Amino acid sequence: MKILSKDKVERVLDKLAESAEVFVPLSRANSSGFYSWKTRNPEKEQLMLETLNVYLSPKNVGFPQTEKMYSIIQSGTEAQIKETFEDSSPRIIFGLRACDARAIRCLDDVFLTRGYEDSFYKARRDNMVLIGQACYEPGPNCFCQAMGVDPLEPEVDIVIRDCGDKGYIWETKTPKGEELTTSISNLLEEKELKAPEAKAFQTQVDYEGVAEKLKGMFEHPIWEDLSSNCQNCGICTYVCPSCHCFDIQVKSWGEEGYRFRCWDSCMYGEYTAEAGGGNPRPTTKERFRNRFLHKLEFFSERYGYPLCTGCGRCIVACPTGINIVNIINEVKEASVDV
Amino acid sequence: MSDKCSCEQPLVPTVVEVVDIQDETPDVKSFYCRLSEGGVPFNVAPGQCAMVSYLPVGEGMFSCTWQEGQEYLQFAIKKVGLLTDELHAIEVGQKLGVRGPYGNGFPVEECKGKDMLFIAGGIGLAPLRSFIKYCFKHREDYGKITIVYGSRSYADLCFKEELFNEWPAIKDTEVYVTIDNPEEGWDGHVGFVPAYVEEINPNPQGVIAVTCGPPIMIKFVLQSLEKMGYSDDQVITTLEMRMKCGIGKCGRCNIGSEYICLDGPVFTLTQLKQLPQEW
Amino acid sequence: MKEISKKVKEIASRLLSEGQVDVFLAWEKGNQDYLTRPLVVRSAEEAERIVFDEYSIHNLSNYLLKFRDGNEKVGLVVKGCDSRGVIRLLEDNQFSRDRLYIVGVCCPGMKDPLKAIKRNSGLLQNIPDDDKADKCSNCAYPNPLIYDELLGSEQEPNVKGERQAKIQEIENMSPDERYEFFRENFERCIRCYACRQACVACNCRVCIFDEMRPQWVGRENNETDNMMYHLVRAYHMAGRCVECGECERVCPVDIPLMLINSKLAKDANEFFGPYEAGIKYEEGSKPALSVYRLDDPDEGFM
Ligand code: SF4
Ligand code: SF4
Ligand code: SF4
Ligand code: SF4
Ligand code: SF4
Numbered sequence: 001m002k003i004l005s006k007d008k009v010e011r012v013l014d015k016l017a018e019s020a021e022v023f024v025p026l027s028r029a030n031s032s033g034f035y036s037w038k039t040r041n042p043e044k045e046q047l048m049l050e051t052l053n054v055y056l057s058p059k060n061v062g063f064p065q066t067e068k069m070y071s072i073i074q075s076g077t078e079a080q081i082k083e084t085f086e087d088s089s090p091r092i093i094f095g096l097r098a099c100d101a102r103a104i105r106c107l108d109d110v111f112l113t114r115g116y117e118d119s120f121y122k123a124r125r126d127n128m129v130l131i132g133q134a135c136y137e138p139g140p141n142c143f144c145q146a147m148g149v150d151p152l153e154p155e156v157d158i159v160i161r162d163c164g165d166k167g168y169i170w171e172t173k174t175p176k177g178e179e180l181t182t183s184i185s186n187l188l189e190e191k192e193l194k195a196p197e198a199k200a201f202q203t204q205v206d207y208e209g210v211a212e213k214l215k216g217m218f219e220h221p222i223w224e225d226l227s228s229n230c231q232n233c234g235i236c237t238y239v240c241p242s243c244h245c246f247d248i249q250v251k252s253w254g255e256e257g258y259r260f261r262c263w264d265s266c267m268y269g270e271y272t273a274e275a276g277g278g279n280p281r282p283t284t285k286e287r288f289r290n291r292f293l294h295k296l297e298f299f300s301e302r303y304g305y306p307l308c309t310g311c312g313r314c315i316v317a318c319p320t321g322i323n324i325v326n327i328i329n330e331v332k333e334a335s336v337d338v
Numbered sequence: 339m340s341d342k343c344s345c346e347q348p349l350v351p352t353v354v355e356v357v358d359i360q361d362e363t364p365d366v367k368s369f370y371c372r373l374s375e376g377g378v379p380f381n382v383a384p385g386q387c388a389m390v391s392y393l394p395v396g397e398g399m400f401s402c403t404w405q406e407g408q409e410y411l412q413f414a415i416k417k418v419g420l421l422t423d424e425l426h427a428i429e430v431g432q433k434l435g436v437r438g439p440y441g442n443g444f445p446v447e448e449c450k451g452k453d454m455l456f457i458a459g460g461i462g463l464a465p466l467r468s469f470i471k472y473c474f475k476h477r478e479d480y481g482k483i484t485i486v487y488g489s490r491s492y493a494d495l496c497f498k499e500e501l502f503n504e505w506p507a508i509k510d511t512e513v514y515v516t517i518d519n520p521e522e523g524w525d526g527h528v529g530f531v532p533a534y535v536e537e538i539n540p541n542p543q544g545v546i547a548v549t550c551g552p553p554i555m556i557k558f559v560l561q562s563l564e565k566m567g568y569s570d571d572q573v574i575t576t577l578e579m580r581m582k583c584g585i586g587k588c589g590r591c592n593i594g595s596e597y598i599c600l601d602g603p604v605f606t607l608t609q610l611k612q613l614p615q616e617w
Numbered sequence: 618m619k620e621i622s623k624k625v626k627e628i629a630s631r632l633l634s635e636g637q638v639d640v641f642l643a644w645e646k647g648n649q650d651y652l653t654r655p656l657v658v659r660s661a662e663e664a665e666r667i668v669f670d671e672y673s674i675h676n677l678s679n680y681l682l683k684f685r686d687g688n689e690k691v692g693l694v695v696k697g698c699d700s701r702g703v704i705r706l707l708e709d710n711q712f713s714r715d716r717l718y719i720v721g722v723c724c725p726g727m728k729d730p731l732k733a734i735k736r737n738s739g740l741l742q743n744i745p746d747d748d749k750a751d752k753c754s755n756c757a758y759p760n761p762l763i764y765d766e767l768l769g770s771e772q773e774p775n776v777k778g779e780r781q782a783k784i785q786e787i788e789n790m791s792p793d794e795r796y797e798f799f800r801e802n803f804e805r806c807i808r809c810y811a812c813r814q815a816c817v818a819c820n821c822r823v824c825i826f827d828e829m830r831p832q833w834v835g836r837e838n839n840e841t842d843n844m845m846y847h848l849v850r851a852y853h854m855a856g857r858c859v860e861c862g863e864c865e866r867v868c869p870v871d872i873p874l875m876l877i878n879s880k881l882a883k884d885a886n887e888f889f890g891p892y893e894a895g896i897k898y899e900e901g902s903k904p905a906l907s908v909y910r911l912d913d914p915d916e917g918f919m
Pocket of ligand 1: 052053097098137138139142143144145150151311312
């Protein structure tokens with residue numbers, strides 16, 4: 001089998017960064033996320049392959065928080081689309097975990113199926129290689145397995161398995177991965193290593209039947225209670241690897257301008273506010289309900305699996321202690337004939 | 339159902355030119371758009387929508403009327419906010435962006451052989467009108483056509499020429515018009531649409547009812563139809579939500595697991611009753 | 618603390634069962650020891666869930682905004698910082714005093730549940746294990762400044778002065794250095810607006826950042842729009858921020874918002890003071906910079 005020894009990781013990243021932008025888990029100030037290897041500040045930012053995961057998900061690599069779509073010119077009655085900005089430059093995500101790989105599959109399904117292919121997402125995604133890392137030691141807020149994700153088998157092009165000091169097992173899964181492996185094969189060794197034993201999950205939750213049960217719980221009083229301390233701050237949606245809502249806006253000055261899209265959040269009031277002043281989701285309760293039903297029910301109905309991948313980020317990030325695992329549990333326990 | 343957009347860049351509009359603008363009411367204007375080289379950028383089935391963008395300002399989803407052989411797309415747009423205010427200020431010759439067509443459209447095929455009952459309020463006549471025009475174009479395929487339409491006042495009635503002159507003259511067609519409050523010079527019916535429908539009391543036998551208008555009107559019309567014995571399968575309506583992408587990606591127009599932009603805007607009452615009541 | 622927790626529970630349950638309040642705002646325990654979280658209670662039975670402990674850090678006055686349009690009487694627990702938030706809302710005419718029953722608790726300083734869960738998450742490095750939250754190490758008013766009932770014994774202010782020192786350091790920077798300092802920090806901002814949502818002084822019905830006609834601040838996540846966001850936020854906080862520290866605490870990417878807020882508070886005091894926001898409520902009192910007078914000696918921008 002192929003092995004990447006730990007002292008060669010940086011060289012591999014350097015090599016990969018010659019022909020692609022490589023996103024790696026990095027600490028940044030008191031936060032962390034997937035940032036470009038090339039532009040990192042080595043004095044302040046550390047590679048975080050050995051902690052569990054990072055705080056900000058790799059969602060921005062294929063679906064940037066702000067993405068310019070096309071530029072426009074309007075002069076008097078004349079108007080034209082000047083240029084479109086699909087970005088197909090090569091990108092690699094290195095070290096993403098199974099939960100985040102699943103989230104990319106969610107984004108793929110949203111942006112590339114059901115009648116329309118989003119050309120901006122497609123341009124990025126087609127030129128992206130995923131190098132995933134197997135998780136042998138789930139963290140305190142991880143529950144990916146309960147959501148149908150195998151932490152040992154991320155859905156990616158190449159999987160690396162951390163065998164401690166001895167290095168990473170390097171497993172190529174797809175033709176895309178094959179190509180990449182070939183390009184750095186001189187940095188890999190041929191050796192036999194045994195992957196570590198997987199540890200048990202600290203967070204147990206049973207999602208079985210939840211999507212079906214939620215179908216009858218839209219009007220359930222549970223939402224009032226569960227949402228009562230939510231501040232609609234939207235952090236949960238911004239740190240979530242699979243939340244994909246966006247807004248399309250325009251910036252214009254003089255005769256020029258451009259249209260861009262940017263992340264949006266169903267937790268915001270403005271999100272569904274209509275031009276005429278109405279809003280079908282007027283209060284926290286409706287917005288909160290929409291988020292969790294989208295995660296746990298609606299997406300499953302549409303695509304066959306939940307939109308929550310069990311990464312646990314929203315649990316860590318929520319300033320008011322709202323916890324999606326508790327919500328699943330409460331839904332399970334709720335009596336539906338109220 | 340009509341073709342889905344075949345274009346490679348579904349979020350990027352095509353530039354069209356506004357060739358005519360008509361005042362329908364004090365706050366509704368019709369815009370006629372076509373490609374500068376002539377023709378339309380895409381075909382639109384009855385009930386489908388398209389995204390209209392005034393490039394430096396914004397985009398909005400509007401019901402779009404087009405018929406086979408027609409050289410332009412027509413949008414009837416009510417002034418309600420930032421974008422529509424700007425659109426109301428443009429002049430003929432203005433270039434706009436359009437993308438589409440979006441949504442499922444009306445089940446025109448399934449309705450063939452049926453009598454049609456169209457019930458609309460205010461600007462809600464715009465989407466129904468494309469279906470109505472389709473029926474008239476294929477007049478032999480449909481039975482009796484009844485149109486019930488109301489607005490706040492006479493001035494607020496859209497498409498007056500068709501309403502009072504063209505449509506009533508077509509065979510086997512009845513047009514009923516009402517306004518909310520009595521008004522000098524108006525000798526037609528006065529009252530709200532749902533009540534008027536009950537007054538007319540069209541027999542549900544072999545009829546498909548299609549309704550569109552302000553949400554509150556739709557709710558009452560649905561009740562009236564139920565009272566008059568219409569089954570849920572016989573009733574079709576269209577829903578509205580704020581939209582941004584139009585292609586089922588941006589998330590905001592969902593009702594339950596359905597996206598209004600993609601799976602709607604047209605639903606039968608049977609389908610609607612299976613959705614969460616968030617409309 | 619146990620004693621206080623018990624008393625709060627008793628008071629809440631008394632107020633609710635006697636019908637003196639319809640809603641009571643306090644805290645409950647989450648899954649972990651350190652996960653205390655806000656709780657909205659509507660009945661005496663539910664009041665059993667109430668706790669008050671060293672992680673009861675959230676500023677509950679912000680939750681009053683959820684009730685501002687109703688007629689419900691609301692009881693709530695306030696620490697020193699939260700009580701200033703209540704005064705903020707009263708001065709801003711967002712709530713009337715007679716709809717409130719305020720249980721004040723003299724606050725020995727809190728720990729931050731967010732820091733604790735982050736430290737244990739495996740997602741972040743170097744999260745310090747302080748015995749006091751940052752906001753509590755810079756707290757000049759640990760004792761409630763408005764209340765109907767007061768619990769606990771009076772506490773000494775706890776101002777380590779680190780924040781003021783940092784502000785001084787920034788004041789001494791050259792304009793370029795200063796720009797760079799803020800650019801680097803604001804670059805991280807993900808524009809989630811959590812700092813606004815958590816803020817009791819951000820109580821406008823339509824926030825300028827949601828206003829679309831005109832759209833004052835763009836929604837792009839880039840240097841210009843991020844800078845603009847923070848400038849506007851800062852201006853809107855001048856003389857209004859009660860230094861409760863919630864914005865900085867909830868910020869998911871650790872932007873030092875309190876440096877800005879405290880600098881503004883300091884300037885408001887120096888230029889228009891003596892003035893500190895939300896420390897004394899008198900019927901009709903107004904925060905500095907929120908009064909408009911035709912004979913104002915400055916031209917302003919009217
Ligand atoms: S949720 Fe699963 S895949 Fe994600 S970091 Fe935790 S164990 Fe790994
Ligand atoms: S992070 Fe928590 S408080 Fe903020 S919107 Fe999400 S659930 Fe609500
Ligand atoms: S909902 Fe929470 S746990 Fe689920 S994928 Fe999103 S951030 Fe992770
Ligand atoms: S700006 Fe921050 S510190 Fe000031 S009142 Fe708002 S949340 Fe509290
Ligand atoms: S909470 Fe932090 S990241 Fe979010 S908008 Fe405020 S400063 Fe930016």
